[in-house]
Amino acid sequence: MTNAHADLLARIGSRDAVVGIIGLGYVGLPLALAFAKAGFPVLGFDINASRVALLNEGRTGLRHIPDAPLAESIAAGRFEATGDFDRLAEPDAILICVPTPLTAQREPDLSFVAASANQIARALRPNQLVVLESTTWPGTTAEIVRPILEAGGLRSGETLFLAYSPEREDPGNADYGTRDIPKIVGGDGPAALELALALYGAAVERCVPVGSLATAEAVKLTENIFRSVNIALVNELKLIYDAMGIDVWEVIEAAKTKPFGFMPFYPGPGLGGHCIPIDPFYLTWKAREYEIATRFIELAGEINTAMPRHVVSRLAEALDRRFGRGLNGARVLVLGLAYKKNVDDTRESASLRLVELIEARGGSVAFHDPHVPVIPPTREHMGLAGRSSLPLDADILAGFDAVLIATDHDAVDYALVASHARLVVDTRNACARAGADMTNVVKA
Structure with missing residues (x-):
């Protein structure tokens, strides 16, 4: 020493x-x-x-x-x-x-x-x-x-x-x-x-x-690649089970009662945050130096990246079935701009991508988020910066053709949402977990 x-x-x-x-x-x-x-x-x-x-x-x-x-x-x-x-x-x-x-x-x-x-x-x-x-x-x-x-x-x-x-x-x-x-x-x-x-x-x-330094660096990547791959798996299972008329949320709740050999992961509208959508690509990039293909990691990335488009397609389908119209001209309220529940962090949030996709198909979008009063400037979504969160009450809910639940903040009254919205498209199973009336709720 x-x-x-x-x-x-x-x-x-x-x-x-x-x-x-x-x-x-x-x-x-x-x-x-x-x-x-x-x-x-x-x-x-x-x-x-x-x-x-x-x-x-x-x-x-x-x-x-x-x-x-x-x-x-x-x-x-x-x-x-x-x-x-x-x-x-x-x-x-x-x-x-x-x-x-x-x-x-x-x-x-x-x-x-x-x-x-x-x-x-x-x-x-x-x-x-x-x-x-x-x-x-x-x-x-x-x-x-x-x-x-x-x-x-x-x-x-x-x-x-x-x-x-x-x-x-x-x-x-x-x-x-x-x-x-x-x-x-x-x-x-x-x-x-x-x-x-x-x-x-x-x-x-x-x-x-x-x-070593490199081992410590690899630990963090491994943790988030593990999450990315497993989230991609349940997202893909969601698509399969939905086609079969099976509720993936019910499947996961039952599967997690096994005390070994299973760890619950949950589907959603896409990945967000500062880690899981980004970190896996640091390893795939470095792996090219060693001429190693990272097919599994990249496939997970493709599945997770595709989820916002799937959600918007489900939203359009639900509007068509309920009102005989698609997204063009529809008014949509997005619930939750943060990338995860109960935080104010919008980095890489799938909600921002959902807004852009809906508006690209002719819909108009407003949002409510109890933790994000105004959309901050971001490199990828500059056109959305400055929009303000709407209050949430029965009259506002009734004024939209559809409510899209993208982030399941605890502060939102999902029973109120389900009772007064004309149509709810729920990507987080929030309404069912809240025991809300599911008559006008479609899971996506």
Whole structure:
């Protein structure tokens, strides 16, 4: 153990080490609060000046993260947000929590990771721990981040410590928060691994060390590919069973009573969020380097990507059967813009794609979402930005030809929806679970 390594380990143990976090969104902010609660001083970095100001006022701006822990951390002097990246020399440990989206060509976009690494490199001093948390293909930390950080003369494992620990956040999950979710940790050598384990071990209940950076990177991809493939399976089963007149939701409820050998996954209108629609394609892209076909993963992606079109076709069919007309000229109310229930996150939401597909076929669309008052700007759906959520009452429901349930928020009264809507197309089984009158409800 070098003196530098021992000193940093001691500072982590005494909670004197300053933790820097780049990216204060859905991943970075909960992590920052976890470290602040554990007693570390935390310096958060974000390029969004308005977000920095909001956080320093003690407001998270995220529905599923309450303001109180943030305000308490600020009052205790353990949290500060800044847009000044020249201050990256101050933290002893820097955690990178920035987006890793796909390009328009469905290839990995590591521009945010590279930009963060370059910002760190400009301020880097000896004996800092740098950890990448952003989801990415195996090899990114060693092949992209390490060369950028070492360009100034520092060497990983000697005067710089580098690790990878994938974020595993599940926004809106009431059972598992940042502290409760085991932390996978891979280090660039034993010294970096020991430091990263000590750091995360002070803030979360359990750490799981793995043998390399690439193994840690592969763990996160494996988790989300598993979900993507199984969601694709139940989406395909939904199509098959629907053609047979069988309710796939009833099948799943019965199948999950088996105490072994089955794990329930549920169909929906398409995938959304920052992980499952994107992460599998990081591995398929990297696999091409090894001349390996990823047919299973890509097939799952094709099935899940096709679901919005299937839902719109079911909607058009239901309108035709009920009113003798299709989508052209129909007024449709979409319930739920967020990608999953009880959050305000619209990233990659299938609901946005549903709106575009309906309007492309001549329908007019409004929406209600108790957590998304206004559609935010997104790279893929700029034409929808600025639309506002309608209130939900009997008169409004009756004024639409159809109500399409795309996200099953708990705050919505589905009995009210089923009672007053002329037609309900339910992609989440929300009405049946609520015990609503199913007379005007079609499952899709």
